[in-house]
Amino acid sequence: MRKNEHYFGWGVTAVCVVCAVMLIYDLIFRDSIVMAYTEKLLGILSPILYGAAMAYLFTPIVNGIERAVFRRKRGAVPVKALRAISIVLTWVLVVAMLYGLFSILIPELVTSVQQLAGNAQRYYNTVYSWVIHLLENNPDFAQRASEIITEYYTDALEWININLAPQLQVAVQAVTGGVVGVFVFFKNLLLGAVVSVYLLAAKENFAAMGCKLCYTLLPEDWAAWTIRGTKATDRIFSGFVRGKLLDSLIIGILCFFFSSLFEFPYAPLVSVVVGVTNIIPFFGPFLGAIPSAFLILLDSPIKCLYFILFILALQQFDGNILGPRILGDSTGISGFWVIVAILVGGGLWGVGGMFLGVPICACLYAGARAFSAYRLKKKGLPVPSASYSTHHPVWPEDEKPSGGGESEPPKA
DSSP states (O other): OHHHHHHHHHHHHHHHHHHHHHHHHHHHHSOOHHHHHHHHHHHHTHHHHHHHHHHHHHHHHHHHHHHHHHHHSTTTSOHHHHHHHHHHHHHHHHHHHHHHHHHHHHHHHHHHHHHHHHTHHHHHHHHHHHHHHHHHHOHHHHHHHHHHHHHHHHHHHHHIIIIIHHHHHHHHHHHHTHHHHHHHHHHHHHHHHHHHHHHHHTHHHHHHHHHHHHHHHSOHHHHHHHHHHHHHHHHHHIIIIIHHHHHHHHHHHHHHHHHHHTTOTTHHHHHHHHHHHTTSTTTHHHHHHHHHHHHHHHHOHHHHHHHHHHHHHHHHHIIIIIHHHHHTTSSOOOHHHHHHHHHHHHHHHHHHHHHHHHHHHHHHHHHHHHHHHHHHHHHTOOOSGGGGSSSSOOOOGGGOOTTOSOOOOOOO
16 A cells, blocks of 8 residues: 555656646747636636635634624624624625725816816926926036937837837727726626625635645645645735735825825825835835825925925834834845845736735745754754854854764864
8 A cells, every 4th residue: 555655656746747847848938828828717717816815805804803793792693693794794894995985085086187187288388398497507418418319219219119019009909998898807806706705604614625635635744834834824915915905005095184184286196196006015105206296396396395205204104103013024024035025026027016026025935944944953953043144153052963062173
């Protein structure tokens, strides 16, 4: 029996290796047929993915309602009825929040966009006068700017014909079919809401089935490692994703309140930009504040200065008070790795990658740290990094390797 299991393990390994080689060959040397079918499959499974995302975000609300009801009426409400009540109350709360937010924000946002469109000509004249004034007062700069424009004119024209024109055609086609796309999106979103109800109702059963599958397919120690890693990943993702979304929502609301109080122009539009870009760690506040400040500058330079000071104070509040209270140390990585994760994630997957790159990097970092600690302990070596701070490790007295003391220097 043990011999058959050994051969079965070798067979599974061989199949996995062959599949990995075929996948790499397809991705590098062919037309990425696997990626094309993967995208098609993801499109088909969109309602399930939307539902899973909703269920993941709403799970803390459902759990909080259940704990509150259970503490007050212990045993008075059946478990299934309690779960149904929690799900219904969660969706009522979410819909009420969205309705209240959009009923206030959407009309103000439409007014801001209409006002911006109405002032476009005036803003163009303002920028044009700034440029003309700059060139008249700086003839050397004007000559250099003319040389640069002449130098890069051909390259710019080639870029427009080769790169920009095809992208505009794709954009026009997307806008032409945009109505159908909107209907498909809302259909998938509605089906996802239904799927989320089923997932929330049986989330413990799905978790148990996942654990059972791990122990079925993997050796016992590997299955235990997989489950522990999954729990750690969930802790990192839940702490960062949910916390960052809540933090950005609060920042957007505060920005709208104070922008309206200080009578900044385009307060709703600016607040949406600041709140949405705040989702991106580290670079987000700058990405949202720079275009917003320039938009206010076109209307009133003095208000632009006040807005910059307000954004600095708001980000200090977020970085030192609000953010630590909501997020805590959910990622467990230093600022350097946060920057690396944002740059790599943004380069690979755009704006979404800049947001998800941080928790993904945190999960990889936690996994590497756990594996390193396991291997070092197995070798009888100290785990703290301070022991390796010099070129030759310095062993504390209580952390020396079990093989004996320090080796004597070789004799000549």
